[in-house]
Amino acid sequence: MPKTRRNSILLFYLILLLALFSSRAQVKSFPKNISLVSYIRQLEKDFDVKFSYVDEDLQPLLVDTPEAGSLEAILDNIRNQTQLIIKKLSNRYYTLSKSTTVDICAYVLDNYSENSAPGASVEVLGSSISTVTDANGRFTLDNIPRKASIRIKHLGFKPKYVTAEDLVSKNPCSKLLFNLNYQQLDEVVVFKFLTTGLTKQTDGSITVNTEDFGILPGLLEPDVLQTVQALPGIKSIDETVSDINIRGGTNDQNLILWDDIKMYQSGHFFGLISAFNPYLTEHVTIIKDGTSAEYGDGVSGIISMQSKNKIEGNFFGGAGFNMISADVHGQVPISEKLAFQFSARRSITDLVNTPTYNQFVKRAFQDTDVEDVSGQSSDTNINQDETFYFYDFTAKVLYDINEQHKARFSFININNNLDYTETAVNLARTDQSNLNQTNLSFGGTLESIWTDRFSTKLNAYYSNYNLDSENRINNGQQILDQRNEVIETSVKLNTNYQLNTNLNWLNGYQFSEVGISNFTDVTQPPFESNIKGVIRTNSIYSEISYASPNKKLVARGGGRLNYIVNVQYFDEFIVEPRLNLSYSLYPNLQLEVKGEFKNQTTNQIIDLEQNFLGIEKRRWMLSNNKNDTIPGNPNLPVVKSKQGSLGLNYDKGRWFVGLEGYYKEVDGISTVTQGFQNQNQFNGEIGKYDVKGLEFLINYKNSYFSTWFSYAYNLNNYTFEDIVPNVFPNNLDIRHTITFAGTYTYKNLKLGVGINYRTGKPFTEPIDGLDSVDFTTFPVSIIYKEPNSSRLPDYVRADASAIYNFNISNGVKATAGVSILNIFNKENILNTYYKLNDRDEIVTIENVSLGFTPNLSFRVSF
Structure with a gap:
């Protein structure tokens, strides 16, 4: 080339x-x-x-x-x-x-080792578009609005939310990491018993799910405070929901919470009806002992109610009526992140007289059935005229700020109003009572998930209780004006840190301030008292929860440190250890060990049983630890309790058997808070009570039928050093309590029938003979036998109820029900006490239980 x-x-x-x-x-x-x-x-x-x-x-x-x-x-x-x-x-x-639409593509992986998550559901919110991930965890979707929200869910993981724009198709596709869903350790269920919706948890607490609630004898609706009395160890010896006795304690020793707000009033019609709407109450927790360190107060027990807490996509609600009241409730979704709940109830008793109302009136206003010791009636012609009504209203705002932060705001208002006039025609005597009783409370919570393992809950509330009443006795010769107000504010912060899948660490702080005022003005003899006080409590608490991988051992232990300051009288540190342990000895046999120390600084005193015709005689007062004696302001120490229990639960197939023994000691009680009706009624001695108890339950159930037998033994004694004798039975010493009941469900029909038996409560009789009245004192007084040395007759009551569910249309369901309390019209004496008439003669007053009491109800839900 x-x-x-x-x-x-x-x-x-x-x-x-x-x-x-x-x-x-x-x-x-x-x-x-x-x-x-x-x-x-x-x-x-x-x-x-x-x-x-x-x-x-x-x-x-x-x-x-x-x-x-x-x-x-x-x-x-x-x-x-x-x-x-x-x-x-x-x-x-x-x-x-x-573009307005995009094609998206992603791989769904776990955030621990980035393993693929096949079968995860992928939804485009607000549309019908959805898919699932393939074997490699991959999914694709075409023509999705760019701003659309995508929700990805998979069993065992927390739901994940992203926008379509975040997943615009790439080569390779985007990676989405799923967070593991850690479960709280105390949500391990042991057994569903008695009726649907009642569940016993591993920590020994009982939960009530009102949506799944079946039926109990005598109940037409899942009334919270009536339902809890079906459990062994929980009763009301005077048949009221405002005087519930948990393991021999008084009602003021129970901590009652509604949406984490402490309530000072719990009943309508002076305790015969619960004040809380059950149809927006999602679940209820009942704790008898082994309490978590996050709870203060309530030396006897805790009843915590939580209203519905989830935003639903559609409106739901319902309405109904029975022979006492009518109500309505609902939830209105405002947006995907915001909803409003409401409920309202009002009595119809001032408009219509029904057989149920008449029985309630007879039960509430019966203290005028006065008889002398010879059994002869002293008031033979009595006219009664009452104007009575009650209402309650609740509201709740639910706001999901995002998936990690949720805010809730709750409000409740409870109101009782009474104008009552009673005239003894043959004596030309008229007594009048006017009473207004309200509880207004509101609060809010902010729940936040900061990481996969760390979360917080901030709660604050304001609660205000008011009792304003006037009683004019004997044509106005004596006028008693009494007002009682409680104002409580509280702030509480819980932090939860999941150390690993088996360990959870709870820490927290709570501040509360309680102010109580009591005003009393009596015209004859002249007396006026206006007592005010404030207590502030700072508490820190910590506890560790552990669940073994196979859930054979579930344990919770911790403590609470309280610094209590009464701004007038004292300050004190109180340490409260807590323990709750559950261990599976065999696959179907579980051992429970629980213990706790607790205290409380609020008490209800009872001045006179006949105050306000025996209708409302309790007033809230603060602990003061004082040594001086001021009329109307008795010495009330901080009440302290310690309790321990040991139990066995057998759960196999259709059978559940539970046996639990416990010991409880409550120190710092006063005779003015216990409702004494004898020579110790006004002395204000300080002492304690101790309870040794045994609770037994056996329950058999299948798809249609549930029957149970429960027995509770309760040896409850007072100890007062300044009373002779020093030790004697508690006013709530009910030695033996038996319940035998059953429910049957067939398609849309539910039936319940049961019988309750208990031994009579102790009371004190005057001494026999003509020397039963002491004329050497002023005023003249009754001479009694030893305290609580007598007992009332045994109590027996049979109840039944039936509920039928049916559909009115595709979106409207209906329920019709009938119930009967005290089927056999058994006259049970609930209480007996004595007083002197105008001639200084002893008269006997007997409180008698509800008689044959029918009720009907009809409800619709949509």
């Missing part, structure tokens, strides 16, 4: 190489995953073009820069990565804009 030709070929290849190098050098090399805005600005320089776009649309976008190529190839690559709409207006001008 000639040399000139070879040189020409070499020159050609050299020119071609330079041309290729020059072409590749036109695009500057960029790292991957850079800002799209920065990249297109460089493209404008490299290719001498101009791009028109909205900064806000492109600013958050990142792209992987392609290899060098033509401008059209680079723009196609950007279009595939971002799904932007790119239009060529001329050889030099282009526009970039967002």
